[in-house]
Amino acid sequence: AQKITQTQPGMFVQEKEAVTLDCTYDTSDPSYGLFWYKQPSSGEMIFLIYQGSYDQQNATEGRYSLNFQKARKSANLVISASQLGDSAMYFCAMREGLGAQKLVFGQGTRLTINP
Amino acid sequence: EADIYQTPRYLVIGTGKKITLECSQTMGHDKMYWYQQDPGMELHLIHYSYGVNSTEKGDLSSESTVSRIRTEHFPLTLESARPSHTSQYLCASTTAGNGYTFGSGTRLTVV
Numbered sequence: 001a002q003k004i005t006q007t008q009p010g011m012f013v014q015e016k017e018a019v020t021l022d023c024t025y026d027t028s029d030p031s032y033g034l035f036w037y038k039q040p041s042s043g044e045m046i047f048l049i050y051q052g053s054y055d056q057q058n059a060t061e062g063r064y065s066l067n068f069q070k071a072r073k074s075a076n077l078v079i080s081a082s083q084l085g086d087s088a089m090y091f092c093a094m095r096e097g098l099g100a101q102k103l104v105f106g107q108g109t110r111l112t113i114n115p
Numbered sequence: 116e117a118d119i120y121q122t123p124r125y126l127v128i129g130t131g132k133k134i135t136l137e138c139s140q141t142m143g144h145d146k147m148y149w150y151q152q153d154p155g156m157e158l159h160l161i162h163y164s165y166g167v168n169s170t171e172k173g174d175l176s177s178e179s180t181v182s183r184i185r186t187e188h189f190p191l192t193l194e195s196a197r198p199s200h201t202s203q204y205l206c207a208s209t210t211a212g213n214g215y216t217f218g219s220g221t222r223l224t225v226v
Contacts, residue, residue: 033213043203045158045217052213089155100165101146101212102173105158 003027004094004106011111013082020067021077021109023092033095034075035103036066040088048090051075079111087113118142121206121218128196128225136191136221138206144216147189149173149181150205152220158205164189196225 005024013019025034036048051059051066059066067076079086092106119140128134140147145166150158150173160173164183178200179193189208193200206218 035215037217043205043220043222045205045207045220047215047217050213091158093158095212095215100163100171101209102160102163103148103207103215104160104174105150107157108155110155 003096003104004092006092006106006109008109009107011109013111013113015084015113015115016081018078018080019082019086019111021079021090021092021111023075023077023106025073025075025092025094027073027094027096029096031096034066034068035093035095036064036075036077037091037093038086038088039091039108045091049077082113084113084115087111119206119208119216119218121204121221123221124219125222126224128223130195130197130225132196134193134196134223136204136206136223138189138191138218139187140189140208140216141187142208142210142216143186144208144210145186146209146212147183148207148209148215149179149189149191150207151175151177152203152205154203162191196223198225201225 032053034051038046049061049064063080065078089108091108122137147164149162152158159175161177162181205220209215
């Protein structure tokens with residue numbers, strides 16, 4: 001079963017608009033972490049934001065914020081005031097529990113910002 | 116400046132050749148990972164390591180092998196490359212599981 005689900009294969013947004021990228025997850029472990037990464041066409045993975053399962057506040061990093069709804073098991077990424085340079089693939093990922101701390105990824109969303 | 120290094124960045128090689136993809140990190144992280152990613156697709160974990168002399172297979176079956184003789188070094192080897200191995204390979208590391216650092220990746224093409 002897919003542990004991380006991103007249901008938007010592609011998103012098209014006008015420059016300066018806000019955009020929300022959806023992510024739902026599935027785990028029975030009470031301790032987990034949720035991550036968002038940006039992958040431009042060059043292929044590297046750029047860390048954007050992290051939310052721990054016990055964190056009370058939603059995480060924010062500059063123009064990025066994570067809308068964490070624990071009961072719904074969703075961790076949507078919100079990008080405010082989008083820029084042309086935001087065009088890229090975006091991946092949601094989850095780390096379960098302790099131990100190996102493997103990171104499991106969703107299918108990704110390709111975001112295109114139009115001028 | 117990158118704290119985790121992957122070489123080569125691009126590799127085109129013939130079928131049947133043996134190849135080793137290098138991954139080194141300078142952060143002293145104990146856990147390291149190899150992911151395989153086809154263009155525009157999700158990342159799949161193929162190998163990971165808890166620490167020196169510890170290696171495990173990931174969720175996606177792979178014909179590659181890994182070793183972890185030193186904390187900072189986690190190379191991936193393909194004994195006999197095939198066109199089906201054409202993909203991008205990404206190395207990552209962490210210590211506490213709340214921050215993962217990725218290398219720039221190796222784009223492998225087997226012809």
